[in-house]
Amino acid sequence: MLQILQSLKSGETILAEVPAPKVRKGSLLIATGTTLVSSGTERMLVDFGKSGWIQKARSQPDKVKAVIDKIKVDGLKPTLQAVQSKLDQPLPMGYCNVGTVLDTGSNISKGAFKQGDRVVSNGHHAEFVCIPKNLCCRIPEKVSNEEAAFTVVGAIGLQGIRLLKPTLGESIVVTGLGLIGLLCIQMLRANGCRVLGIDFDSSKCDLARSFGAEVVDLSKGEDPVSKANTWSGGRGVDGVLITASTKSSDPVHQAALMSRKRGRILLVGVVGLELSRADFYEKELSFQVSCSYGPGRYDPRYEEEGVDYPLPYVRWTEQRNFEAFLHLLAEKKIDLTPLITHRFKL
Template identity: 45%
Template structure:
């Protein structure tokens, strides 16, 4: 299929041929029309077109993160990660309409006409995969052209709801772009009197035609407002887009005593205190298109809110379409341009140049499609594909292409003695761009195509945590050697399933515990190679806070930092001691505010050789301080690794030190090389490490130490 993509490095718009997405909890829709959001999409394009310096100035918080990365990871690693993010094309669009062709939800049937919402879902593409709560049926009498406005219409709808208007109230709308003109019509349908405000005479005229009772530019606005409503506006809705705080200052002057100001557009927020204080006016920033937005359970999993949360984003979408059906909203007057999908770059050129007036710009899709219609896309041969690979080398297929895979794993693939066959990711655009970048033969949105490929004899799995175990089981059953990122499983049942599949197969399974492969770790292990006593180890992780909404905190997808990250440090201790963990005792700080329950903890482990190890994991520190420090004490000697850039070894008063100035040596390249060469992994050790994290969780909950027994998981 064809899809519109933004190159974040150059700012250019391209139409790429990518695989059709696959359905999970929602539907696959063949698009008829999609709406370009001139404001949101143009701002992203303008940012992409800036130089690196310009991008840095526009995103100072991102620059701060890169500087912190330089301090911990080294300048080369930080640069590679930053450029890796820019190298990934960005999908555009978040409002479209079309026909359901595949359904994974009881709410919809094949053939249903639907309107879809959501960045990353309702994109400019011939086919889109959309969760059920971001999808609504289009009522009879409403065409796809009109339905493509549904998402933007629900943004205007939610802004009006936040204003809490009632019949007969006087409302001012500042900014008569697309959302402003929709807000005017929604307010009129709600029985309000409306004054529309803008600097553009044509928009003022259009607002009047669409029902605004009064229209005005800023010249003489005070007098017109006084004539319209002597006591001021009951509510002011700001739909303008500008860095200036002039709109909110104007809103403060227009609103009545104890009135309401709702900010929908992206405007400056330097609120004049004196004006709002005197009127005790209320200011609300409207969040997108209703309750449910940014809620993973609602948007991704389809868990609806009870009806007393009356106007969710999906219900707002339905309400908007109903107003369109009733002819209370006129969209024909707002559609100024329609382009074919292939002409999308021309559409964005029109918007960005400003040479021609526009309001609603649609992309139209061919009913029969013009791109491929399958979930697999072959890629042309590239220089990377022509590289020499030793005879008998393995053929590798990869699943997943998230941030970790692209920054830590995939950059090493072209240098490995391996044939790169297929890459599978959930979205076609990501699959295409990453597969093309690293020299894969094809890309797909269906990971089972990788498992069914007889040419592939090894699979690398780098997806979200909850998919590790089921995909590893599927790959083992398909007769593939498996490299799966940590954690091996997100719960005990998943771990048992992996062990059973491993026992039944004759395949190797390697878990991505890369730190044991670091050259610095190996030198430390050699330093203690002839030890006569147990070790005492301390692994301190100054992680910094991860936002509460991040998927790693999700009980289903991530399992929290204890499951997702602590396994690394337990495995490192197991590698260093050469002994299995036999007991774990853990305590954690109770959750308060933004602190998650298992984000600040200490876990003490006893090993079979008598060694003791403690993991201290905290999000409470300063990010400028080293992130990872591991210390080993044994036989009157000390070893220390800091951020896998600095190794210090001490014995008999003498110290040696190795430092890496440009980048970390975390062992990613070495672990991948060991896998493709067929080296035998310590699978049982990986199971012991994984089980230890689950039991650490139980120890925190029970307040008691837990014995680590591999028997119940099948070892």
């Protein structure tokens, strides 16, 4: 089968012929119909692969520390061989997959999934994928394959919104109007919130405005803190959702300045985290980092073994966030048309 792979050593992106997966226990074998290219995340991986050794080290200081620790234990030569081996392994690209179930493995409860179901998963850009059942979700009839391909990205934003806990009528700022930020604006608007979007890109600001948000266009020299203060009637905003990607700590600092006393700041993106205690102490601000699609992420028992969390105690798992986003699409609460920029055949 064909699959898109990324070399972390050279930065080359290739369309490779690789063996097709076989169905596994608790998983679905899926024939891919559509995948979504998330330009932010996937461009970051491509850029990382193209960077030199020094740039790679600077961008991942935690990994450098792990390598140094391994040298102390295993010695220089075995450690260098291990690092080289890691970089030689191509990285499968993509995490937003829509396809049709070809086969189900054992341990799939009757009625959960069946052959022929259209499903969304976090599968790669590949002709066939085998994905554990808790990372798959059936697609409603009213949702097209192209629309469903946004589900995983949408769930990332949705989980951030759940942790922010916005209520009807609250004023919420979204900093960073990439794909996730623009989806969050629409979900917040559907939740009855007033929304202010912030970005350097005028075209993204225009999209945010078309979705019902007020905007701060940083490319025009607009002051986000001053604008947020005026927009909130001088009270400060209730919450800030940071969906930006930057090494700067300015988004967090600005979020603190524009927040009301006891406001909430939620990080979905990747930004610098050099925090000022005074920013948070004087206002008793809350700051939290959201983890991907929701509860269950990176838990092997949930993701690989298929052990679900009981709904009365964990209402929104990553799979149930997939379902919720798909329902928003089925009810036409989210407009994806202006977010699709290119279409490619594998």
